[in-house]
Amino acid sequence: MPSAGAVWRGEQLSLLARNIHARQSSSHFEGLLNDARNEFEVDSRSGELDEQQVSEKARNLELLEQDLIRQKHLDPELVASLASAKAIGYERWQKAKLSSDFSCFAGALRHLISLRQEQARQLDEPRTCWETLAQPFEPELSLKRLQELFAPLRQRLPVLLESVGSFPRPSKSKWDFDELTQQSLCELLLQEWGQDQSMTCVARSPHPFSITLGPKDFRISNRVVPGQPLSCFLATAHEWGHSLYEQGLPSQANSWFAWPLGQASSMAVHESQSLFWENRVARSKAFAERFWPHFVKSGAPFDSSLAFWSEMNPLSPGLNRVEADELTYGLHILIRLDIEVDLLENGLPVEDLPGEWNKRYGDLLGVIPQNDSEGCLQDVHWSEGQFGYFPSYLLGHLISAQLSEAMADGLRKLGEEGADPLEDCIRCGNESKLLTWLRENVHQHGRKKNAEDLVLDVTGRPLSAEPFLNYLGTKIEQLGSAS
Amino acid sequence: MPSAGAVWRGEQLSLLARNIHARQSSSHFEGLLNDARNEFEVDSRSGELDEQQVSEKARNLELLEQDLIRQKHLDPELVASLASAKAIGYERWQKAKLSSDFSCFAGALRHLISLRQEQARQLDEPRTCWETLAQPFEPELSLKRLQELFAPLRQRLPVLLESVGSFPRPSKSKWDFDELTQQSLCELLLQEWGQDQSMTCVARSPHPFSITLGPKDFRISNRVVPGQPLSCFLATAHEWGHSLYEQGLPSQANSWFAWPLGQASSMAVHESQSLFWENRVARSKAFAERFWPHFVKSGAPFDSSLAFWSEMNPLSPGLNRVEADELTYGLHILIRLDIEVDLLENGLPVEDLPGEWNKRYGDLLGVIPQNDSEGCLQDVHWSEGQFGYFPSYLLGHLISAQLSEAMADGLRKLGEEGADPLEDCIRCGNESKLLTWLRENVHQHGRKKNAEDLVLDVTGRPLSAEPFLNYLGTKIEQLGSAS
Numbered sequence: 001m002p003s004a005g006a007v008w009r010g011e012q013l014s015l016l017a018r019n020i021h022a023r024q025s026s027s028h029f030e031g032l033l034n035d036a037r038n039e040f041e042v043d044s045r046s047g048e049l050d051e052q053q054v055s056e057k058a059r060n061l062e063l064l065e066q067d068l069i070r071q072k073h074l075d076p077e078l079v080a081s082l083a084s085a086k087a088i089g090y091e092r093w094q095k096a097k098l099s100s101d102f103s104c105f106a107g108a109l110r111h112l113i114s115l116r117q118e119q120a121r122q123l124d125e126p127r128t129c130w131e132t133l134a135q136p137f138e139p140e141l142s143l144k145r146l147q148e149l150f151a152p153l154r155q156r157l158p159v160l161l162e163s164v165g166s167f168p169r170p171s172k173s174k175w176d177f178d179e180l181t182q183q184s185l186c187e188l189l190l191q192e193w194g195q196d197q198s199m200t201c202v203a204r205s206p207h208p209f210s211i212t213l214g215p216k217d218f219r220i221s222n223r224v225v226p227g228q229p230l231s232c233f234l235a236t237a238h239e240w241g242h243s244l245y246e247q248g249l250p251s252q253a254n255s256w257f258a259w260p261l262g263q264a265s266s267m268a269v270h271e272s273q274s275l276f277w278e279n280r281v282a283r284s285k286a287f288a289e290r291f292w293p294h295f296v297k298s299g300a301p302f303d304s305s306l307a308f309w310s311e312m313n314p315l316s317p318g319l320n321r322v323e324a325d326e327l328t329y330g331l332h333i334l335i336r337l338d339i340e341v342d343l344l345e346n347g348l349p350v351e352d353l354p355g356e357w358n359k360r361y362g363d364l365l366g367v368i369p370q371n372d373s374e375g376c377l378q379d380v381h382w383s384e385g386q387f388g389y390f391p392s393y394l395l396g397h398l399i400s401a402q403l404s405e406a407m408a409d410g411l412r413k414l415g416e417e418g419a420d421p422l423e424d425c426i427r428c429g430n431e432s433k434l435l436t437w438l439r440e441n442v443h444q445h446g447r448k449k450n451a452e453d454l455v456l457d458v459t460g461r462p463l464s465a466e467p468f469l470n471y472l473g474t475k476i477e478q479l480g481s482a483s
Numbered sequence: 484m485p486s487a488g489a490v491w492r493g494e495q496l497s498l499l500a501r502n503i504h505a506r507q508s509s510s511h512f513e514g515l516l517n518d519a520r521n522e523f524e525v526d527s528r529s530g531e532l533d534e535q536q537v538s539e540k541a542r543n544l545e546l547l548e549q550d551l552i553r554q555k556h557l558d559p560e561l562v563a564s565l566a567s568a569k570a571i572g573y574e575r576w577q578k579a580k581l582s583s584d585f586s587c588f589a590g591a592l593r594h595l596i597s598l599r600q601e602q603a604r605q606l607d608e609p610r611t612c613w614e615t616l617a618q619p620f621e622p623e624l625s626l627k628r629l630q631e632l633f634a635p636l637r638q639r640l641p642v643l644l645e646s647v648g649s650f651p652r653p654s655k656s657k658w659d660f661d662e663l664t665q666q667s668l669c670e671l672l673l674q675e676w677g678q679d680q681s682m683t684c685v686a687r688s689p690h691p692f693s694i695t696l697g698p699k700d701f702r703i704s705n706r707v708v709p710g711q712p713l714s715c716f717l718a719t720a721h722e723w724g725h726s727l728y729e730q731g732l733p734s735q736a737n738s739w740f741a742w743p744l745g746q747a748s749s750m751a752v753h754e755s756q757s758l759f760w761e762n763r764v765a766r767s768k769a770f771a772e773r774f775w776p777h778f779v780k781s782g783a784p785f786d787s788s789l790a791f792w793s794e795m796n797p798l799s800p801g802l803n804r805v806e807a808d809e810l811t812y813g814l815h816i817l818i819r820l821d822i823e824v825d826l827l828e829n830g831l832p833v834e835d836l837p838g839e840w841n842k843r844y845g846d847l848l849g850v851i852p853q854n855d856s857e858g859c860l861q862d863v864h865w866s867e868g869q870f871g872y873f874p875s876y877l878l879g880h881l882i883s884a885q886l887s888e889a890m891a892d893g894l895r896k897l898g899e900e901g902a903d904p905l906e907d908c909i910r911c912g913n914e915s916k917l918l919t920w921l922r923e924n925v926h927q928h929g930r931k932k933n934a935e936d937l938v939l940d941v942t943g944r945p946l947s948a949e950p951f952l953n954y955l956g957t958k959i960e961q962l963g964s965a966s
Contacts, residue, residue, distance in 0.1 A: 002701070
């Protein structure tokens with residue numbers, strides 16, 4: 001978009017937000033929902049529906065009613081103001097980031113925070129402000145539970161980080177691939193992972209993403225980063241994981257597509273799927289063994305699959321969340337969570353944000369941003385007033401790890417006999433077995449259960465950080481002996 | 484879009500068409516329009532509005548009322564059926580074109596024709612079926628007038644074509660430019676033509692186009708065709724011409740943006756603007772003199788600007804409309820117009836289309852398609868049931884030529900003294916003078932007048948084919964002595 005187009009776009013977004021809110025909170029919509037509720041009750045009493053149909057329809061209605069109540073609580077003026085403030089915030093943030101000048105964004109952020117606080121007040125739920133705003137991403141999440149889940153990470157991630165301090169630092173990549181080479185490696189990856197080209201396609205964009213445009217229309221995008229020859233490949237694995245989840249959501253004859261039940265359980269579960277394919281599969285030792293020849297044939301300078309595997313898994317604290325490795329990623333999230341709660345609930349003044357940010361990075365990661373652009377202005381989320389999202393990323397790591405353990409048990413029951421059934425499947429190119437397990441245990445349930453209930457049902461244990469920390473510990477040990 | 488996504492997209496398009504029609508034909512909208520009409524009459528009687536305001540508001544209301552009447556004539560079921568039929572037609576056409584099998588598209592085309600005939604019946608205007616369907620593109624156009632305008636072309640284009648028979652045939656290009664070189668020549672072109680990067684941007688797409696997304700948000704796209712090193716450059720000139728028109732439409736403080744008055748006069752006027760910048764400017768001798776050094780510096784093998792100019796202006800009958808030159812282009816259009824009228828009004832059976840097409844190409848252009856893919860399946864228009872559009876392309880050539888003559892007179896009055904003021908301006912890089920004239924005489928009027936009234940007002944004469952035929956005659960003569 002040319003820069004002068006921003007104002008009009010802001011007006012359009014505000015109009016759209018107002019219209020959608022009017023529609024979703026209208027008495028017409030409420031009437032339709034009441035009719036659906038009555039019809040459901042007649043049908044379920046008459047015995048026309050089987051047990052699964054009853055539970056699915058009940059859950060779908062419940063989710064629709066929940067959203068109606070929320071929409072009705074909101075003042076249309078607030079909805080429109082939020083949409084404008086987001087557009088302005090995004091524009092200010094872009095400028096501020098470019099010139100690394102936080103002050104040029106501070107006013108917009110202050111305004112967004114006050115609007116979000118007002119939104120939480122209007123929603124009037126038995127939750128804190130931060131919790132209320134996090135609901136669209138993680139239904140039923142509480143701050144108390146989140147802190148409980150993250151406490152072991154706060155304690156043990158810094159210890160693990162210290163333990164890798166003696167590893168050789170990954171040097172800046174001295175090799176690179178041209179665009180065509182990267183593209184054909186990505187194509188090979190998706191081909192091996194069973195891409196159905198009649199329903200999915202891959203395009204280029206400045207930031208990789210996954211999007212679903214119809215019950216049989218799934219797209220992902222990636223981009224080539226000069227000097228980072230593995231970036232496009234790993235981003236493709238990541239986005240394909242998101243897309244596989246979408247492709248597996250309940251859509252028998254499309255019946256639940258575009259309904260709440262046909263959506264993802266939560267953003268953390270979504271992220272668990274992308275992280276599973278990126279980290280657990282594509283960054284695994286077994287995968288490195290299998291793909292090493294392809295990378296070497298394309299000109300990558302590795303004399304062993306172990307060297308390639310190490311390159312896929314740098315462990316080193318940095319300033320940037322998006323570029324962070326599996327070990328340090330969690331620390332980036334903890335910093336953001338604490339700051340969000342302080343901004344929304346504990347009166348941290350916006351002007352103190354850069355200082356707070358830098359202090360926490362120094363304390364937790366031992367690195368200090370040289371400027372706000374590589375510091376508190378790095379992420380887009382706050383520029384649109386999106387608070388409550390960051391923890392989903394880290395919960396995704398936890399869920400992926402805990403599901404992986406259950407998947408290993410499941411594969412053993414199906415006859416996989418090695419010490420690590422996942423690695424065995426990956427080594428032989430049998431990832432379809434992993435996908436089948438995910439489809440059955442995770443994807444097909446859509447929004448029937450929230451993230452924690454899903455994990456409890458599938459793994460038999462409440463969600464915890466232990467599987468993730470154990471996984472990290474093992475990987476660090478193996479990487480240590482590889483280096 | 485992945486192929487399996489077509490069905491859902493069709494359903495969405497049909498729903499959108501139904502919703503838009505419901506809105507545009509609603510009694511709520513009618514009430515708003517009546518209120519606006521009453522307010523306007525009070526205001527204009529009170530003397531609060533100046534003459535220009537009165538005429539602009541009156542015209543805008545008239546256009547809105549005209550559209551309301553049309554929308555109210557249409558059955559919502561027909562609107563929805565048409566939208567589905569378009570989506571199916573487009574999908575069938577793509578398949579048919581790929582396999583060069585007209586029979587696989589014939590049924591969809593037959594259905595589209597019957598729906599369009601029904602649409603014309605429902606609209607119930609004092610016009611023939613073809614005329615009714617052409618109204619959205621060329622307001623107030625009649626077939627009688629169109630045939631009158633095109634008659635001199637039917638007569639003299641074949642004669643002119645014969646006269647160039649002895650020219651050396653342009654050989655298939657033996658040179659090519661890489662993408663980056665083509666891109667930087669396009670950037671240079673737009674820079675010299677005064678591109679404002681804060682309001683406009685250029686992207687890539689499989690087919691070049693121009694689109695306006697906001698009062699200060701104008702975009703064009705182009706693409707690189709291997710083996711055709713001038714294609715991207717000329718497509719950029721063409722789309723920029725469209726965009727310049729959009730950029731000049733009446734939008735004082737955006738007041739008419741998104742209203743009928745702020746739109747283009749007609750598709751023919753739109754096309755006249757793109758053709759002006761592509762053919763009259765970028766393919767001119769003066770432009771070749773100016774840009775020859777840039778092309779040579781980039782590696783193009785021309786030992787004179789005249790040789791470069793000849794390469795920019797191949798004159799040779801071919802099978803493909805989009806690739807046709809200025810001389811043969813009109814013949815492609817005459818064939819399509821005659822076939823459209825026969826299909827819609829004279830009972831030409833759809834199954835006879837390929838035969839009719841090939842026969843007319845043999846008669847008029849002396850070339851015969853080897854298959855339907857390079858024959859009657861080449862254009863997208865009919866696949867979406869778009870009838871009545873093709874003549875706008877040819878009218879655009881006529882309008883561009885007639886406006887160019889008036890522009891030359893206008894420039895002379897401003898002190899340009901050479902034999903050809905346009906060529907003089909182009910030679911010196913003074914295209915801004917041409918743009919200023921177009922802004923004032925064409926762009927700023929938006930939809931105040933239809934195409935013919937606009938041409939009459941600006942040039943002092945009714946639209947005719949003479950200026951275009953004269954221009955062609957002169958150009959052919961010059962190209963003949965250059966070769």
